[in-house]
Amino acid sequence: MADQKRHSLSFKSLLIAAFLLWIPDVGFSAAAVGSPGRGQGQWQLLLNNTGVVAMHMALTHQNTVLMFDQTGSGPTGYRLRHRNNGRRCTRSKNDFQDSSCYAHSVEYDIFQNKISPLTHYTDPWGSSGSFLSNGTLLQTGGFGHGSRSIRYFRPCRDSKCDWKESRRRLSNERWYASNQRLPGHDRVIVLGGTSVFTYEFVPKRSDGEGSFDLPFLHQTYDPDSTGGNNLYPFLHLSSDGNLFIFANRDSILFNHRRNRVVKTFPQIPGAGSRNYPSSGSSVILPLDHRDGFQKVEVMVCGGAASGAYKAAGEGRYLKGLSSCGRMVITGNKHKWNMENMPGPRLLNDMLILPTGDILIINGAQSGCGGSNNARNASLQPYLYKPNSRLGRRFSVLKSTKIARMYHSSAIVLPDGRILVAGSNPNNRYASRNVAYPTELRLQAFVPQYMGREYHNYRPINVTIHYGDHGEDGVKYGREFRVWFSLGTKPSNGVEFNVYAPPVTTHSISMNQRMLKLKCRSMVRAKDGRMDAVVEAPPSPNVAPPGYFMLTVVNGGIPSISQWVRFTDT
Ligand SMILES: *[C@@H]1O[C@H](CO)[C@@H](O)[C@H](O)[C@H]1NC(C)=O
Numbered sequence: 001m002a003d004q005k006r007h008s009l010s011f012k013s014l015l016i017a018a019f020l021l022w023i024p025d026v027g028f029s030a031a032a033v034g035s036p037g038r039g040q041g042q043w044q045l046l047l048n049n050t051g052v053v054a055m056h057m058a059l060t061h062q063n064t065v066l067m068f069d070q071t072g073s074g075p076t077g078y079r080l081r082h083r084n085n086g087r088r089c090t091r092s093k094n095d096f097q098d099s100s101c102y103a104h105s106v107e108y109d110i111f112q113n114k115i116s117p118l119t120h121y122t123d124p125w126g127s128s129g130s131f132l133s134n135g136t137l138l139q140t141g142g143f144g145h146g147s148r149s150i151r152y153f154r155p156c157r158d159s160k161c162d163w164k165e166s167r168r169r170l171s172n173e174r175w176y177a178s179n180q181r182l183p184g185h186d187r188v189i190v191l192g193g194t195s196v197f198t199y200e201f202v203p204k205r206s207d208g209e210g211s212f213d214l215p216f217l218h219q220t221y222d223p224d225s226t227g228g229n230n231l232y233p234f235l236h237l238s239s240d241g242n243l244f245i246f247a248n249r250d251s252i253l254f255n256h257r258r259n260r261v262v263k264t265f266p267q268i269p270g271a272g273s274r275n276y277p278s279s280g281s282s283v284i285l286p287l288d289h290r291d292g293f294q295k296v297e298v299m300v301c302g303g304a305a306s307g308a309y310k311a312a313g314e315g316r317y318l319k320g321l322s323s324c325g326r327m328v329i330t331g332n333k334h335k336w337n338m339e340n341m342p343g344p345r346l347l348n349d350m351l352i353l354p355t356g357d358i359l360i361i362n363g364a365q366s367g368c369g370g371s372n373n374a375r376n377a378s379l380q381p382y383l384y385k386p387n388s389r390l391g392r393r394f395s396v397l398k399s400t401k402i403a404r405m406y407h408s409s410a411i412v413l414p415d416g417r418i419l420v421a422g423s424n425p426n427n428r429y430a431s432r433n434v435a436y437p438t439e440l441r442l443q444a445f446v447p448q449y450m451g452r453e454y455h456n457y458r459p460i461n462v463t464i465h466y467g468d469h470g471e472d473g474v475k476y477g478r479e480f481r482v483w484f485s486l487g488t489k490p491s492n493g494v495e496f497n498v499y500a501p502p503v504t505t506h507s508i509s510m511n512q513r514m515l516k517l518k519c520r521s522m523v524r525a526k527d528g529r530m531d532a533v534v535e536a537p538p539s540p541n542v543a544p545p546g547y548f549m550l551t552v553v554n555g556g557i558p559s560i561s562q563w564v565r566f567t568d569t
Pocket residue numbers: 045046047048
């Protein structure tokens with residue numbers, strides 16, 4: 001391995017390390033460890049004005065974050081006065097009709113803590129997306145003319161990248177549809193949407209292929225609610241290559257290759273609905289090498305009460321759902337195991353933390369999704385430890401003061417913080433005389449695991465080495481090396497977790513998944529660093545090819561994540 005090519009990210013690591021040290025007064029007291037209810041974690045205010053509402057948010061492998069809103073919302077917080085040498089965009093009233101006078105899409109640079117404007121040519125409101133194997137974002141659908149759009153964003157470091165509109169169009173209009181990466185060929189499935197009960201592939205599998213009817217979407221459509229309580233269906237790729245589809249209260253396992261329902265799962269217990277506008281959230285729990293990534297378990301949390309949409313229209317905001325359900329979708333026995341969050345919640349985001357725990361953040365306690373339909377902001381994130389004993393899994397974390405309601409979002413950053421942005425239950429940007437003003441402040445939630453008192457346990461200087469297998473990534477089933485430093489003796493449980501960053505909007509984090517990889521060996525080298533041989537996932541079913549964030553976790557304390565790429569070529 002002497003001529004091992006070093007996939008060096010150490011400059012970035014240094015920058016992130018500097019950023020970590022810079023974090024002001026992250027004063028965790030050791031006594032707080034393990035005592036739920038103490039409000040662990042910290043909040044940072046990063047920017048007062050992101051310019052646009054982060055209705056959609058996605059982290060790129062260039063460590064930038066895309067945030068975008070609808071283009072039809074009129075003036076935003078980012079005026080493009082320089083357009084047309086300033087002639088067109090003055091301060092006149094006409095500006096408000098001219099969408100080119102304001103940015104509706106921005107790129108946030110994590111290290112510089114700065115935003116810059118991007119251009120959307122069609123309206124991406126309520127769109128969906130997936131990252132492809134080369135890190136390019138494929139974004140599908142939206143509103144109006146944008147509802148059949150296919151857009152690409154190729155992340156870069158030179159600020160020269162911007163949205164590109166494909167000449168191809170979707171077969172159907174996809175507003176509030178879901179998008180999931182499929183195992184092979186850089187293909188995605190786009191499923192559902194307002195008044196659309198079909199799915200389709202991008203790119204198509206053959207010339208002239210259109211969309212396919214999916215009766216399940218008719219069956220789960222609730223005529224008593226605008227949107228039917230089955231928009232933005234939850235999609236998860238099972239490790240057998242089939243697709244888990246959850247809509248309203250029902251779910252199926254679907255063979256997308258053969259257009260066939262493989263399994264119909266039991267209905268999730270309890271009244272109420274889980275999908276838009278009821279807007280609960282869902283994750284696939286971390287997949288584990290210890291069972292060969294065979295066991296796949298999904299979790300669904302929160303949502304709205306039955307009749308919440310109609311009631312909200314009459315000014316009554318029904319209490320949201322407190323329940324979560326967990327179900328193993330592989331094997332032969334399927335049962336929803338129910339448990340309660342510390343409080344009712346909808347419009348919530350569910351994120352997989354680098355440790356493999358689940359964070360539930362943003363949202364409201366009553367009402368439902370849609371403009372001005374929710375009340376009682378949920379200001380406290382919940383931490384959920386999936387492997388703890390039942391009844392001891394949830395804890396309540398530190399409150400924010402900023403309501404993050406409809407059209408807010410949250411994502412995990414490579415340094416372990418959670419970026420939180422957006423919220424705009426109003427049709428236009430409004431700061432006064434509304435129940436919940438348009439929110440342009442950008443925050444980070446700093447989980448407790450980032451506290452200084454854990455720095456001794458924290459793996460640092462993590463670098464990834466692809467070895468002889470190429471500079472471009474690791475092939476399925478092959479090994480790669482992870483070097484890192486550790487001040488103390490490694491704990492028994494050093495984990496190597498890889499995370500596919502999601503495309504997030506409307507409480508759904510599309511394509512989010514985590515794998516706990518196998519470590520074949522780990523030794524301390526002569527120079528003191530740790531040298532681990534780690535095994536890439538076995539197949540694209542387990543992890544579709546692309547960029548993943550790798551985190552070394554020592555006794556529950558995560559390193560800064562580094563990007564690793566899995567390829568099938
Ligand atoms: C945001 O605005 C407040 C009030 O004007 C100011 O005190 C604060 O420093 C600003 N924060 C940032 C991150 O710009």
